[in-house]
Amino acid sequence: MPLGDSTRAVHAGLPPLTPGQPFLPGPVFAAPFVLDPVTGGEGIDWYGRPHNASRRHLEAAIGELEGGQCLTFATGMAAVGATLLSLLHPGDTVIVPADGYFTTRAFARAELATRGVTVLTAPTAGPYPSFQGVRLVLVETPANPGLDVCDLAELAAAAHAAGALLAVDNTTATPLGQRPLELGADLVVASGTKALTGHSDLLLGYLATRDEELLARLRSWRDSTGGAPAAFDSWLAHRSLATLDLRLGRQTANAAAVAEALATHPAVAWVRWPGRPADPSYAVAARQMARIPGVVTFELAGEAAVGRFLSAARLVIPATSFGGLHTTADRRAQWGDDAPPGLVRLSCGVEDTADLVADINQALDAV
Structure with a gap:
């Protein structure tokens, strides 16, 4: 029997319960971890930038809610930046929302155009330009701040027919309001600073996808550039999900x-x-x-x-x-x-x- 939203939110990402231990283990504070003297770091946590148990618990939780695999970032814009900078190359074309979060639009124009990427804009409710020759379509629905909504299944079909990827900013809706991956999106990007964690006390961003290749590329980008959230923020965010x-x-x-x-x-x-x-x-x-x-x-x-x-x-x-x-x-x-x-x-x-x-x-x- 499918579980309800509160049940899923309360139990998402919890490790196996151990008598005498809390439901959610406390944050793991470590930069280097102790290594095995023979095998070194193989198969274990060895450094806090790519490895942290608190972060993994949070990623498992958000992944369950979004219906994919999750990768967390220090902020929402860190997740957006990772998406745009790791997936787009000189000669590519990207479409970003004309009426969505203005910092995303400003970042794309300032950072991508100088790298030889063509940046187009389109309103959330359309009309959209042709997707032919487009590498990535990024939409935000409901759009912030105008709250227009687009048909994600229709947009995903059109993007894929032209060979483009569809990324959806799910910040405003949250995964309990909308699951873009089930509607055909290739990637979800969001700020967890907002309603997801909901207590106005931390910064967080995340990506979610069902595409193993996309996930590996984005993980490599994050682990190399160091944009991961801190251990306490990860634990605090996971704690907050229970009341979502x-x-x-x-x-x-x-x-x-x-x-x-x-x-x-x-x-x-x-x-x-x-x-x-x-x-x-x-x-x-x-x-x-x-x-x-x-x-x-x-x-x-x-x-x-x-x-x-x-x-x-x-x-x-x-x-x-x-x-x-x-x-x-x-x-x-x-x-x-x-x-x-x-x-x-x-x-x-x-x-x-x-x-x-x-x-x-x-x-x-x-x-």
Whole structure:
């Protein structure tokens, strides 16, 4: 019988249980490990950059949830950078999201173009250029911050027909919201800093794939360049996974209520949340996603209006990133993102729904 999301999250990646030991062994702190005097490092851990038991437990856990094999990195951008720099070579062409995380787009333009890689952009909801001659298609769905959604099965079929690889940024959805590998993607890339670990207390990135060749290439890149997460961060992330289903459940419920409140308030120009039937991405999201994330995007009149909203709110904390226990709001234009000055990405936390909606309404009234 298939296990439910909470059961899978609680038990993912745990080593065999040993009487007298904790469910999840504490972090392994080591740079060099003791070597066998005869065989040396063969078949055992020998150095902390490529080897760490805490990291392996976390990778096993995320791999179980994503449905593939996982490789963790120090940050989400380290995982993105490894993907782009290890898989693309001079003469290749890559397509990146025009409306996804702007640092990915900026990195591709700054670092790949100088290496002879052609960088094209396409909006998440399309239209896409021809995939003929393209080496890699990178999409982010739902896109951050606009929350558009694309049909991954359709996109995977089109990319593979042209000989391209499809990589999917699964940060916003998390593996409990969407499993891109089952929909045909070759690679999942994500920031575990956000909702996956959900406590706003660590940085983490990861890749997941079912392709052994891709995994070996990316592992070689990570182990050589040293972009692995630290032992304590790995342990802390694994510990946090156990409550993933519970956290997402409250965040999604809060987002549904908040989106409706925003949609009916005169201070709000527009609101996006793929779980609303009125949202342009609703049909694709309802078909493709197991749950809609707790992120809602909306627009106020401008920078000053956002300032008044955040100053009046008691439960909405101004902060970048998203997916944490506390409700936060981020005016994306302040970071150089190509977004309207009044665009707000609101990340719903796990507060009581009625309290959160009441606070947001009174803060909007102040606008």
